[in-house]
Amino acid sequence: LPYPRINLFLVNSKMAASIVRHWRLLQQNVVVFRRIVPGRRTLLSAAYIDSQKWEERERDPQNLAQLAALMDKTYERKLPVSSLTISRFVDNISSREEIDQAEYYIYKFRHSPNCWYLKEWTIHSWIRQCIKYGAEDKALYTLKNKVQYGIFPNHFTFNLLLDSFIVKDNYEDAVSVVTEIMLQESFDKLSTQLLSLYALYTWLATKSELKWEQEKNLGASLLLTGLKQENTVGFSSQLYGLALLGKVELGKGLRAVYHQMPLMWTPGYLNRALKVMEKVSSLSGDTKLCKEALGILETVLDTASSLRAKQEPPKDTSEEKQEPPKEASEKKPLPEDEDEDEETELPRLPEYLTRFKELYSKLQSLDKVESENLLSLSTHLVKEKLPASEAEDIAKYEQDLKVWEQERAGLIVREKEMREKAKQELEARQAAKASV
Numbered sequence: 001l002p003y004p005r006i007n008l009f010l011v012n013s014k015m016a017a018s019i020v021r022h023w024r025l026l027q028q029n030v031v032v033f034r035r036i037v038p039g040r041r042t043l044l045s046a047a048y049i050d051s052q053k054w055e056e057r058e059r060d061p062q063n064l065a066q067l068a069a070l071m072d073k074t075y076e077r078k079l080p081v082s083s084l085t086i087s088r089f090v091d092n093i094s095s096r097e098e099i100d101q102a103e104y105y106i107y108k109f110r111h112s113p114n115c116w117y118l119k120e121w122t123i124h125s126w127i128r129q130c131i132k133y134g135a136e137d138k139a140l141y142t143l144k145n146k147v148q149y150g151i152f153p154n155h156f157t158f159n160l161l162l163d164s165f166i167v168k169d170n171y172e173d174a175v176s177v178v179t180e181i182m183l184q185e186s187f188d189k190l191s192t193q194l195l196s197l198y199a200l201y202t203w204l205a206t207k208s209e210l211k212w213e214q215e216k217n218l219g220a221s222l223l224l225t226g227l228k229q230e231n232t233v234g235f236s237s238q239l240y241g242l243a244l245l246g247k248v249e250l251g252k253g254l255r256a257v258y259h260q261m262p263l264m265w266t267p268g269y270l271n272r273a274l275k276v277m278e279k280v281s282s283l284s285g286d287t288k289l290c291k292e293a294l295g296i297l298e299t300v301l302d303t304a305s306s307l308r309a310k311q312e313p314p315k316d317t318s319e320e321k322q323e324p325p326k327e328a329s330e331k332k333p334l335p336e337d338e339d340e341d342e343e344t345e346l347p348r349l350p351e352y353l354t355r356f357k358e359l360y361s362k363l364q365s366l367d368k369v370e371s372e373n374l375l376s377l378s379t380h381l382v383k384e385k386l387p388a389s390e391a392e393d394i395a396k397y398e399q400d401l402k403v404w405e406q407e408r409a410g411l412i413v414r415e416k417e418m419r420e421k422a423k424q425e426l427e428a429r430q431a432a433k434a435s436v
Helices: 014-028 030-036 064-076 083-091 096-110 120-132 136-144 155-167 171-183 190-204 212-226 232-252 254-258 269-282 291-311 337-344 346-365 374-435
Strands: none
Touching (some): 064 083, 083 120, 083 374, 096 120, 120 136, 120 155, 120 374, 136 171, 171 190, 171 212, 190 212, 190 374, 212 254, 232 291, 232 374, 269 291, 291 346
């Protein structure tokens, strides 16, 4: 914020001092100020993101230096570190610097024999600590590299991280979180669907061009989220997503679409987009398709058809130009089924374009084309449905906290029993040695 300009004759006055004092206070609280400025979005309620219930858990204070030394010694002896130990380390983070230390030990734990036992509450604690100490980028890094760190959050934890980026207007990283939700197929909860749709359409509103990898991730995210919504936003998201995936299918091949993605490996994504148009045109009620999504599909079909027409060589049937038939040994090997599938879509582009125009006209005649943009519609949907879904999420979260605490208490009891047993065995061995 710019420093206030004060007239010279007010410099020594109480009024000037008051102005400066209030302005400094405003600068110190600029983050809070921005959260309440009209137009700045914080989607989740204060009750949802409140950490009070989490902080009220029974504490287990630990010295991180001692815990780190214990884990180092355990790994040096080729022994596994317990899930309880790594949980204690994460829970006792108290600074940004300790986030980096915790990241190292989470990585080490993931590559240890106990890697399958990283607890859900530890993952939740890790994300909360990263948000608390301004290390959302670190949380996102471990999320993207989930195989290396074992970070697979539940939907509530995903929502907290997603909202933290939305609050900061960091939609680039918010969309990255949505991509990870898509890859983990975690769109089951309505709250996650709503936050994801809002983040996707806010980010898309600022982009004029996309890389094909972005088109693939966005297409899959929109499609899978849209399949969960039986309304205008849901069907329009399906159409938008299928159009982007169809574009990738035409340009990069079918394998580029489904490789390491939770998507079908059968060709015809543009055909599926047209089927969405057919379905909406046959629905009763006020469900429509957004003009914005229809425009994306039309652009994909027009552009692909034009490029194909330019690249297609003119047919030459003259006998002089015809090559003699090749011997069987000289013939090219037949393409694999996958490549054949990829080729089948190109000749169908004229048919797709014709069907699109017919269906578009039908939708218009039925008044099923929505002129309002998808960002505005998704914002309305968030305001309408998010509060009720939040209440359900919070109730489930409070139940999870109780389950986590019971499991943690059980692990502590088991740890004490094992230590006591190990102590008794050591004493027995020492006694046996002394008696010899």
